[in-house]
Amino acid sequence: MTNETRILRVPHVVIVGGGFGGLSAAHALRKAPVSATLVDRRNHHVFQPLLYQVATAMLSPADIAGPIRSVLRHDRATEVRMSEVTGFDLPNRQVLLADGTGLAYDYLVVATGATHAYFGHPEWEPLAPGLKTIEDATHIRRRFLLAFEAAEQEEDPEERRALLTFVVVGAGPTGVEMAGAFAEIARKSLVRDFRRVDTSTARVILLEGGPRVLSAYDEDLGAYARRSLERKGVDVRTGSVVTRIEADAVYVGEERIRTRNVVWAAGVTASPLGRALGVETDRVGRVMVQPDLSIPGHPEVFVVGDLMNLAGPDGTPYPGVAQVAIQGGQQVARNIARDIKGQPRRPFKYFNKGNMATIGRRSAILQRYGFKMKGIPAWMAWLFVHIMFLIGYRNRLAVLLQWAWSYFTWQRGARLITGDVGADLAPPGKPLGTLEHASLPPSEGSPMSRDVQQAHDQGQTVPAEPEGGWMGGDRSQARRG
Numbered sequence: 243m244t245n246e247t248r249i250l251r252v253p254h255v256v257i258v259g260g261g262f263g264g265l266s267a268a269h270a271l272r273k274a275p276v277s278a279t280l281v282d283r284r285n286h287h288v289f290q291p292l293l294y295q296v297a298t299a300m301l302s303p304a305d306i307a308g309p310i311r312s313v314l315r316h317d318r319a320t321e322v323r324m325s326e327v328t329g330f331d332l333p334n335r336q337v338l339l340a341d342g343t344g345l346a347y348d349y350l351v352v353a354t355g356a357t358h359a360y361f362g363h364p365e366w367e368p369l370a371p372g373l374k375t376i377e378d379a380t381h382i383r384r385r386f387l388l389a390f391e392a393a394e395q396e397e398d399p400e401e402r403r404a405l406l407t408f409v410v411v412g413a414g415p416t417g418v419e420m421a422g423a424f425a426e427i428a429r430k431s432l433v434r435d436f437r438r439v440d441t442s443t444a445r446v447i448l449l450e451g452g453p454r455v456l457s458a459y460d461e462d463l464g465a466y467a468r469r470s471l472e473r474k475g476v477d478v479r480t481g482s483v484v485t486r487i488e489a490d491a492v493y494v495g496e497e498r499i500r501t502r503n504v505v506w507a508a509g510v511t512a513s514p515l516g517r518a519l520g521v522e523t524d525r526v527g528r529v530m531v532q533p534d535l536s537i538p539g540h541p542e543v544f545v546v547g548d549l550m551n552l553a554g555p556d557g558t559p560y561p562g563v564a565q566v567a568i569q570g571g572q573q574v575a576r577n578i579a580r581d582i583k584g585q586p587r588r589p590f591k592y593f594n595k596g597n598m599a600t601i602g603r604r605s606a607i608l609q610r611y612g613f614k615m616k617g618i619p620a621w622m623a624w625l626f627v628h629i630m631f632l633i634g635y636r637n638r639l640a641v642l643l644q645w646a647w648s649y650f651t652w653q654r655g656a657r658l659i660t661g662d663v664g665a666d667l668a669p670p671g672k673p674l675g676t677l678e679h680a681s682l683p684p685s686e687g688s689p690m691s692r693d694v695q696q697a698h699d700q701g702q703t704v705p706a707e708p709e710g711g712w713m714g715g716d717r718s719q720a721r722r723g
Contacts, residue, residue, distance in 0.1 A: 252276055255578060256337050256347035258327050258515070260287050260310045263353030263547035263567035270575030272317040275582055279345060281337065283326040285309055288376055289632055291564070292641070294416055296379035297505075298423035299387065300648060302656040303376045305640050308633040327354075329518045332540055349542050349578050352515060352529075353571065356548035356562055359509035359526070366487045370504035373416055380660070382505055386424065387659050389503050390432060393439045404500040406444040409492050411484050412508030413450035414458075415599040418467055420505055421448040422602035425474040431653055446476045447501075449494060451483040451508070456599060456607070458561075463607045466616050470601040484508075510562065516549050524551045528559070533589035535574050544577075546570035554592060565595055600624045603649070 253276045257264045260282035268280050289306040296303055311322045326340040336344035358372035371381055386408070393405040406428075410421045428444035435441075448455070448471065455471070455478060456464040468478050479494070486493035491500050512527035521537045522530040528551035531537055535544045535552065547567030551559050560566045569592055577587040596610025598620070606621040608614065615623065625645065632638045647653065 253348035253578070253582065254279070254346065255349040255351065256281065256345055257351045257353065258282075258337065259353035259355060259547075260284070261290075261353055261355050261547065261567065262564050263355075263571040264351065265310075265313060266568040266571030267351050267353065267546065267575050268314055268317060268320050268571075270572045271578065272319060274575065274579040276319065276349075276578065278317075278320040279323055280310065280314065280320060281323045281325055281327055281339075281345065282310060283324070284375075285311070285322075285324050286376075287313055287633060289637075290374070291628060292632075293373050293376070293379045294419045294423060296376065296656070297373055297382040297386070297420065298427060299383055299657045300423070301641060301644060303380065305637055305644065306632065307376060308637065313633055327515060329515075330520075330543075332520065332543065335542070347542075349544070349581075351544045351546065351571070351574055352519065352549060353545075353547045353567065354513035354515045354549055355567075356510040356512050358506060359511035360506065361509065363487075366506070369487045369489060370411060370492075370506040372506040373420070383656070384659055385503055386427075387657060390436060390439070390441060390444075391659070392502075394436050395438075400500075402439065403445075404490060405502050406439070406441070407447065407499065407501040407503070408444065409447045409449060409499060409501045409504045411449050411492075411504065411506050413448055413452075413455035413478070413480070414507060415456065417448060417450070417505075417507035418455060418471065418599060418601055420507060421446050421476045421478075422471055422474055422600075422605070425471075425476050426602055429475060447499065448476050448478045449482045449484060449492075450478070450480045453480055455480065459597060459599070459607060459609050460614065463609055463614060463616060467599070467601050467607060470605045474602055510548070512549050516545070519543065519545070524559075534577055534587040535570055535590050536577075544574040546574055552590065560592055563597075566592055569593065598624050598627065 255271060255276050255278040257267050257278060257280040260280060264280060264282070265287055268278055271278050286307045287310050292301060292306045295301040296306060314320050314322060323345070327337055328340050329338040330336070330350070331338060331344065335347050335350070337347060337350065338344055357374055358367065360366045371378055373379060373382060389405050389408070393402045396402040396405060408424050410417045410424070425446045428446070429442045432441040454461065454464045455468050471478050482494045484492060485495060487504060490502055491498050492504055493499070512523070514527065516523050516527045516529045519529060519537060521539070524530065529537060529545045529549055531545050531550045531552050533552070535546055535550060537543045537545060547570060548562035550570065554560050570590060573588070573590045580587055594610065596608060596613075598606065598608045600606040600621060604618050604621050606624040607616045608620040608623055629638050629642055632641060
């Protein structure tokens with residue numbers, strides 16, 4: 243017998259993505275006998291349900307984001323690595339990084355979310371930015387505020403009208419929230435700040451290809467949302483499919499709407515890293531997973547959040563919402579712990595906490611199974627839930643104070659236009675705010691796969707913008723590791 247001490251290596255878990263799914267998995271693993279590494283190409287987690295408030299100058303980016311290292315500072319067994327994941331070597335259990343190195347794992351959790359889908363028209367992206375990241379939000383804010391500055395200097399009434407026409411494509415929660423906020427800013431927050439232009443004359447047009455707004459909600463709640471938007475001055479147009487976008491116009495069929503400011507909220511497609519796993523995916527790139535959220539043939543690899551496709555009890559895939567991502571990350575952590583103890587895994591079961599969406603000041607809707615709420619009570623519930631689930635006490639206090647100040651004064655506290663604006667007070671025919679767009683391409687050179695375009699052309703259903711605010715809306719990190 244020797245005096246050697248045998249050292250047992252604990253399993254190493256690599257988590258790709260610092261969104262809701264990735265962070266919930268990391269938190270849930272803190273008591274398990276594992277070491278973990280979370281990899282993300284950015285150093286911060288974003289509370290995506292409030293991204294639209296950054297885009298509409300209500301909040302600053304720091305109010306809704308937190309450094310991942312700070313978020314995980316109490317999880318001593320978890321390291322954070324800021325790097326971009328380019329692929330996977332599943333046979334050798336390696337995560338491939340952009341710097342040419344590999345990261346070995348015993349278990350892999352992929353939670354890289356989704357990004358914008360432009361229905362086979364990548365040329366629309368710089369003209370109609372979507373909202374998935376902090377960069378997207380500040381880019382949209384820049385374009386929106388520049389429109390009023392340019393209108394203040396514009397002498398041609400027709401050009402001024404185009405500058406003050408804002409088009410939002412897609413009437414899911416993000417589209418509804420953006421349209422309502424744009425209308426409130428133009429009619430309330432800015433009216434006393436400009437001398438030569440009447441900001442209350444701004445047009446906000448919400449285009450939806452389907453028959454009604456907020457289609458994931460019951461019809462009476464969708465109708466309430468529409469009435470609320472129209473009372474705020476939003477021109478809501480359902481059954482309106484966008485056929486072309488130019489620098490100074492949006493086409494709905496043959497109708498040409500002159501505008502210099504378009505926001506895209508019409509659809510999402512999965513992160514390209516789903517296809518890099520080399521297993522079956524659906525038409526929008528979501529990975530077909532087993533009931534325990536592992537992928538076929540590789541029980542050590544799990545996929546959670548927007549990137550997974552798993553049918554619920556009703557036979558339809560679970561939605562790309564925050565609570566699915568959070569609960570999925572927690573279930574994966576529990577199954578890894580059960581593996582280590584030699585216990586059988588348990589299938590993922592989603593507990594639906596309900597859907598919420600805000601239409602604007604004192605107006606929101608809430609739906610959970612047969613329970614419904616709308617108006618001021620739903621708005622108060624929306625405020626409370628969003629405050630409680632923000633990352634960090636500092637952010638909660640900052641957002642609460644900013645909301646209170648804005649409520650009583652109608653003012654927006656983050657109306658900053660950064661960068662060189664000289665060239666961006668654009669002449670006719672050029673889009674406003676032409677900073678390089680920061681969104682990540684979800685697939686080879688196109689924001690949407692050919693499969694999605696084929697489905698769209700055939701009139702089949704493809705995932706729209708995730709429904710439902712915090713309780714129902716994922717807004718999980720749209721990024722590649």
